[in-house]
Ligand SMILES: Cc1cc2nc3c(=O)[nH]c(=O)nc-3n(C[C@H](O)[C@H](O)[C@H](O)COP(=O)(O)OP(=O)(O)OC[C@H]3O[C@@H](n4cnc5c(N)ncnc54)[C@H](O)[C@@H]3O)c2cc1C
Ligand SMILES: Cc1cc2nc3c(=O)[nH]c(=O)nc-3n(C[C@H](O)[C@H](O)[C@H](O)COP(=O)(O)OP(=O)(O)OC[C@H]3O[C@@H](n4cnc5c(N)ncnc54)[C@H](O)[C@@H]3O)c2cc1C
Ligand code: SF4
């Protein structure tokens with residue numbers, strides 16, 4: 001092992017990132033941030049202290065062996081790095097791009113106490129992209145068993161569960177309501193953040209594992225969850241249908257033309273390709289656009305509007321920048337691109353013209369009061385601070401509720417808010433049916449949804465009585481102090497025996 | 501790329517043209533035929549670059565494994581489909597059946613009102629009511645005698661059928677509201693009305709039955725994208741509340757619906773639709789010049805009929 005690194009001996013500066021210039025990138029849908037070049041990756045890998053008790057691993061919702069893969073990068077063993085990541089994360093090229101690293105792995109990295117933390121996400125993306133480029137995928141030897149597994153929804157949760165069950169030897173079919181798989185990765189997150197080629201590559205990897213995709217299939221309505229078990233012959237089912245059902249403001253003028261959800265705008269643009277010539281789906285566009293909310297969805301909606309040619313885009317948010325839930329990088333990019341932010345501002349009415357189109361909003365200033373249940377300070381209106389805000393398109397991105405279709409069509413137990421109820425093993429109230437991702441937790445993150453898909457796969461294997469070999473290997477590597485049967489793997493104080 | 505793909509997708513097994521703007525497509529989809537219930541709809545993508553358009557399942561045949569759509573050519577997509585969707589070709593995507601199935605209530609006496617194109621989607625409901633043992637009155641409205649279709653199908657499942665034409669060329673002269681008055685006069689004890697057609701017509705029906713306090717169910721048709729409750733584009737106002745027609749409907753209590761809101765929202769892409777149609781018609785003309793192949797329905801390009809202003813029997 002290399003000699004011990006300290007905060008003083010590592011490169012102090014992060015490897016440079018190359019990005020499209022703001023003025024140029026708002027005219028296209030190409031990716032904003034270019035990936036690391038090899039030399040950047042090697043530089044950044046040097047910055048990792050290879051902590052013996054790494055905080056970053058605990059900060060990652062799926063517990064990727066981060067120092068493990070970074071060490072492989074340093075050793076220029078990129079395939080090895082990929083294998084380490086692929087052990088826990090199926091979608092490194094996706095997560096490296098879209099994880100909110102500052103609140104997960106990078107947020108707890110001790111390097112960040114004095115310098116900028118190790119750019120774990122960018123390193124992960126480097127490895128993920130390399131894998132796509134080189135066509136690596138870890139397709140293990142799969143011994144088919146006779147189990148059939150049905151997956152509802154092809155978002156990150158469904159994809160992760162499908163992969164694990166296929167690797168365990170099951171015959172896996174993924175059902176997707178849309179005509180293309182990918183979930184939010186496809187219809188929500190725009191190309192300049194996550195190019196379609198990356199999603200296609202990850203879906204192809206699943207196909208290589210033998211997973212079948214059936215699109216245009218609205219489960220619940222075309223057949224129910226009960227029918228999947230009783231009639232279609234599935235031994236187990238996983239539900240990962242995402243959240244959906246956008247909230248509107250509930251203020252006068254909500255249904256004027258020119259008021260739409262960010263989901264609608266993004267779906268028209270990304271999935272239906274309204275942005276490209278030769279596609280039929282129309283997209284509404286204004287000259288002065290107000291986007292309500294400041295999560296990832298709001299950022300994406302605003303930046304899509306800019307790229308579609310909007311004159312000016314404004315962000316209206318009732319708290320301050322400090323509470324803004326979007327990824328730090330996206331807020332930064334949005335600011336660079338000229339989005340105007342109006343913090344501590346809340347719309348109270350949307351104003352229309354005589355044709356039923358939006359012409360503006362009445363807003364009120366807010367201030368932060370006492371902390372609420374979520375621990376964030378509650379925004380309260382400032383009396384007498386109302387003002388008019390001119391806008392010809394209002395995009396609402398203030399969150400989503402549970403999609404009702406599965407609840408309407410099955411006897412599955414839902415919680416008070418309409419999400420599917422699942423225990424800690426992600427089992428639902430129906431035997432053999434598991435659920436995870438946004439439809440269980442409410443809107444969350446890609447990596448959490450993926451983690452839920454994998455956790456559900458583990459329970460599903462246990463339920464089907466498939467021995468989870470994966471589990472044993474995991475304890476060997478991560479838990480158990482790297483020891484199995486008292487043998488320390490890192491020391492390699494034993495010889496592998498090859499038979500035949 | 502405007503040809504419906506021939507190899508994959510959902511095969512069209514039969515087609516019938518009711519008039520130069522209305523056509524029927526029968527599509528092979530055994531699972532859908534099995535699952536479909538009256539009142540539900542599908543979302544169709546005719547080709548990879550197309551829009552997703554909602555169309556009501558006008559009929560289904562479980563033994564043949566097919567569903568039937570009746571389509572009115574009103575804009576770019578529906579006109580293009582009129583040209584390209586021939587028997588043997590396929591639709592790129594058909595998803596569904598969407599929406600909550602209509603409640604086939606045990607009401608003893610039910611009247612089903614269909615205006616123009618609404619005649620097709622009301623049919624499976626009328627048939628189901630008949631099968632459930634109700635006394636079924638059909639009220640169908642058309643502009644004139646030549647546009648009448650499916651009269652025979654309705655005769656089979658209705659105890660009484662009232663056909664209305666705007667110009668009086670057949671049946672009762674006037675709109676379906678005239679038919680409603682006739683029906684109420686003959687049967688003061690009608691338990692429920694179900695009305696499907698353009699919003700203005702449904703609004704008129706709801707107003708016609710309101711004074712009599714007879715429950716009136718309408719099937720709303722706002723602009724949709726996904727049809728799965730994810731985008732909120734299809735939101736309608738019902739008794740002051742926001743509802744998504746694709747997952748909370750499409751059937752709602754007609755006396756609670758804010759029809760003006762619905763009609764205003766239906767116009768929200770008017771300019772884009774017009775532009776798309778013109779672009780497409782221009783393309784057709786160009787192709788016509790190049791190949792000198794006859795292209796139907798491309799001549800009257802500029803005049804986009806507004807399906808909701810033109811009150812067919814409403
Ligand atoms: C615009 C936007 C930007 C985001 N940005 C980020 C980000 O930068 N970083 C991050 O970590 N997270 C981000 N998120 C959140 C993240 O994308 C979600 O938490 C995650 O995708 C949830 O995954 P899922 O698998 O549970 O569901 P989804 O990704 O929502 O996938 C569900 C799939 O199921 C399908 N489906 C639904 N109902 C049915 C049915 N009845 N039958 C068949 N199929 C059905 C849907 O069509 C969909 O394809 C963003 C979300 C949005 C909307
Ligand atoms: C639940 C439901 C069931 C329907 N059933 C039928 C049916 O059985 N037969 C039939 O012919 N039509 C039906 N429609 C209407 C049909 O979807 C539209 O006529 C079609 O989308 C028009 O597309 P276009 O490109 O040809 O015309 P466009 O030029 O795009 O539009 C023409 C008009 O149709 C309306 N419209 C446009 N796009 C949509 C959309 N995505 N959803 C709804 N309305 C839209 C607009 O108000 C517009 O003024 C139904 C609509 C809904 C919501
Ligand atoms: S998956 Fe996300 S949280 Fe985990 S290491 Fe990668 S970027 Fe960090």
Ligand code: SF4
Pocket residue numbers: 047048049050051054055056057066067108109110111118120
């Ligand atoms: S916490 Fe930071 S320095 Fe420590 S192993 Fe993780 S990335 Fe490296």
Ligand code: FES
Pocket residue numbers: 723724725726727728729730731732733734735744745746747
């Ligand atoms: S069509 Fe998108 S929510 Fe109904």
